[in-house]
Amino acid sequence: MFKKVLIANRGEIAVRIIRACREIGIPTVAVYSQADAEALHVSLATEAYCIGPYQSSKSYLNIPAIISTALMCGADAIHPGYGFLSENADFADICSKHGIKFIGPTADSIRLMGDKSNARKTMIENDVPVTPGTGIVNNIDDIKEFVKKVGYPIIIKASAGGGGKGMRIVRKDDELESMFTICKQEALNNFSNDDVYCEKYIENPHHIEVQILGDKYGNVVHLGERDCSIQRRHQKLIEETPSVAITPKTREKMCTAAIRAAKAIKYEGAGTLEFLLDNDGNWYFMEMNTRIQVEHCVSEMISNVDILKEQIYVAAGEKLSFTQNDIILRGHAIECRINAENPEKNFIPCPGKIDAYVPPGGFGVRVDSHVYQGYSIPPFYDSMIAKVICWGRDRHEARRRMYRALKEFVITGVETTLPFHQDIIEDEVFMSGKFDTSFIEEYNKRKNK
Numbered sequence: 081m082f083k084k085v086l087i088a089n090r091g092e093i094a095v096r097i098i099r100a101c102r103e104i105g106i107p108t109v110a111v112y113s114q115a116d117a118e119a120l121h122v123s124l125a126t127e128a129y130c131i132g133p134y135q136s137s138k139s140y141l142n143i144p145a146i147i148s149t150a151l152m153c154g155a156d157a158i159h160p161g162y163g164f165l166s167e168n169a170d171f172a173d174i175c176s177k178h179g180i181k182f183i184g185p186t187a188d189s190i191r192l193m194g195d196k197s198n199a200r201k202t203m204i205e206n207d208v209p210v211t212p213g214t215g216i217v218n219n220i221d222d223i224k225e226f227v228k229k230v231g232y233p234i235i236i237k238a239s240a241g242g243g244g245k246g247m248r249i250v251r252k253d254d255e256l257e258s259m260f261t262i263c264k265q266e267a268l269n270n271f272s273n274d275d276v277y278c279e280k281y282i283e284n285p286h287h288i289e290v291q292i293l294g295d296k297y298g299n300v301v302h303l304g305e306r307d308c309s310i311q312r313r314h315q316k317l318i319e320e321t322p323s324v325a326i327t328p329k330t331r332e333k334m335c336t337a338a339i340r341a342a343k344a345i346k347y348e349g350a351g352t353l354e355f356l357l358d359n360d361g362n363w364y365f366m367e368m369n370t371r372i373q374v375e376h377c378v379s380e381m382i383s384n385v386d387i388l389k390e391q392i393y394v395a396a397g398e399k400l401s402f403t404q405n406d407i408i409l410r411g412h413a414i415e416c417r418i419n420a421e422n423p424e425k426n427f428i429p430c431p432g433k434i435d436a437y438v439p440p441g442g443f444g445v446r447v448d449s450h451v452y453q454g455y456s457i458p459p460f461y462d463s464m465i466a467k468v469i470c471w472g473r474d475r476h477e478a479r480r481r482m483y484r485a486l487k488e489f490v491i492t493g494v495e496t497t498l499p500f501h502q503d504i505i506e507d508e509v510f511m512s513g514k515f516d517t518s519f520i521e522e523y524n525k526r527k528n529k
Contacts, residue, residue, distance in 0.1 A: 081396050082106050082157040082181065086150045087121065089161030090140060092450045092467065093372070094121035097159045100388035109155050111146060113139035115458040120450045127153055134460045140164045143171055150180050157181040157395065163462070166371040167194055183395040185349050185370045192345055193368040197239045197277045203365045206344045208337045211356070211364040213279035220257055223278055227256075230280045236260060238267030239275040246270055247314070249281055282364065284518040286325040286357040287311065289369075290338035291379040293387065294347040295394045301404045302335040303379040303387070306352075310504065312427065312520045317497070318504065319375035320414040321382055324475065324513035325357055334363060339404075341368070350376065350391045359516075374417065374467065377448060381413035381471040411471055412478040416486065416501045418466040420457050423500040431459035435493035440485035444471040444478075447489075457494060465496070475513070479505055503527075 085101050086109040087094045094110065098121060101108045110125035115134035122128045129149050132139035139145070141164055150158055158175055160166040160182070172187040184190070193199045203210050212230045216239060217223055227234060236259055238246025246267040248259040260276070268274040287308045294300040307323035308316045326334070338353040352373055354366040376387045385407070394400065421427040433456045439447040449466035451457065457465060468485050472478030483505045489498055507523060509515050 082392070084109060084126075084153065084155040085157045085159055085183070085392070086111065086146070086153070086155040087125070087159050087161065088140065088146050088165055089159070089163070090116055090119060090121060090450075090461065091464070092448045093161040093374075094119075095124060095450050096388060096448055097161060098124045100386065100392060104389060104392060106392070109149070109153050111140075111149055113460075115460055118455065120452060120455075129153070134458065136164065136461070143174060147174060147178055147180070151178060155180065157183055157392075159183040159392070160371070162371050162373060167369070169194065181395055183349070183392060185347055185351065189345050189347055190370045193370050195239055196237060196241060196367055197275070199368060200277075200365070202345065203341060206337075206341050208341050208353075208365050209363060211279045211282060211366075214277050216275045216277055220260060223256060223260065226278050227253075233281040233283070234278050235281040236263040236276050236278055238263065238271055238273070239277055240271040240273040241267060246276070282356045282358050284359070284516040285309075286323065286516050287316075287354065287366075288323055288326065288334065288357050288363065289352045289354040289373075290335050291350070291352055291373075291376065291387070292338050292342045292347070293350055293385075293390055293394070293400060294342050295400045296346075296348050296397065297399055298343065298346070299400045299403070300339045300342045300347065301400060301402065301407060302338055303383045303385060303407060304409045305331060305334060306375055306378055308354075308375065309515060309517050310510070310519050311517060316375065316417065317520070318414065318416055318501070319378055320412065320475070320478070321378045322409070322412065325516075326363075327361070330357075330361065330363065337365075341365075349394055350387050374464070375415050377446065377467060377469045378413035378415045381446065381469055382409045382411055383407055384410075411473050412475045413469060413471045414475075414478045414482050414505075415467055415469045416482060416505075417464050417497075418468060418489070418491075418501065419463045419497045420465050420494045421463050421497055422495040423497055427497075429459065429463040430495035431457045431463075432494040433457075434491060436490055438488075438490035439466070440468065440488035442481075442485070444481050445485045446470075451491075465491070479511065 107126040110128040131145040165171040169187040169190040172182040175182040233251045248263040264274040291303040306321045310318035437453040446469040470482040
């Protein structure tokens, strides 16, 4: 097992990793920016070191500072969490060159799945359904030929993209040239790579993802699927498992395909394969996230598997501690991401000092957070301040428990999405389960009538 793990991240995921390491018995090292000197992960870690100013580029993305800190303090492993450097293949390579274990998949797996065009090709080779699409397109004429085959709408995507950036939907000819130009420029600005490709755009799908775990011995298991359709601007707000949108037969096929794909690329660690489910029940591969995800908690709740600890054990060279036959998925779990934002003002971030913080509790309720009473939320990073996860014997019980938990949750001093989430959990369309990725847009229309 590792002697010491450095956490190259901040916020609730840094706290989550520290807790997992502490349970295993591994000392931890926190790194932080000047803006995060009072952050919870700094006080919880065994050691903590400031690695730069508030700018992410000079702190949490500062590879030389992170590596030198790890070498200085004797850390033999780095956990990147999610975001920041978690899907940076060069960082994984640099860790390896310095004798530090990157707790995640190999750099080759990250590169393969990080290039969305190559990821599509890999899925096709392994009999995983993908939407009709192209390889890298270099000019408008290539896209026009594609449109002749599949019709509008289409979506242009950055090949190196992610996080909802570098994507443009095109619905008619006179939008094509401008959207192509904008998408390439956005791809270049965000990913230093202006390669784009096209896919047939699936209108108002369900966003379904499958949680997988693999080890270096070729063992791969899944922990079921999650429905992440409640989102705005391609960023998730509510996740749940199992999805009410898919049949048992579709679930089996989707999860089996996810395992097949993960084995094909010799995947190690925690990851997810994301799919789109259309209104006719057809499903298509969208992308693979080669890291732990924000919403891993709902999968933990129904599987009773500690994904973070399993990820660490696998990185240390151990086999998965269970097989697929050992996994029994019980009940239903829902997660709400609580952000310091004002939903009435287009979700504008609301940094500031938290005057009061009283999280909910009780049976089947879990809160993952990095904030506390008196903590000042810096304006420089992601606005998520807590995740509320509730389990129930069925969806109805999980939903009612979530509503109760959200009503108990007290956060004052800053605006949050707590009231917004309370309204959604009690919304008739959400309760019915008959929603898709257009839910928030349609919800706002109904609310503003």
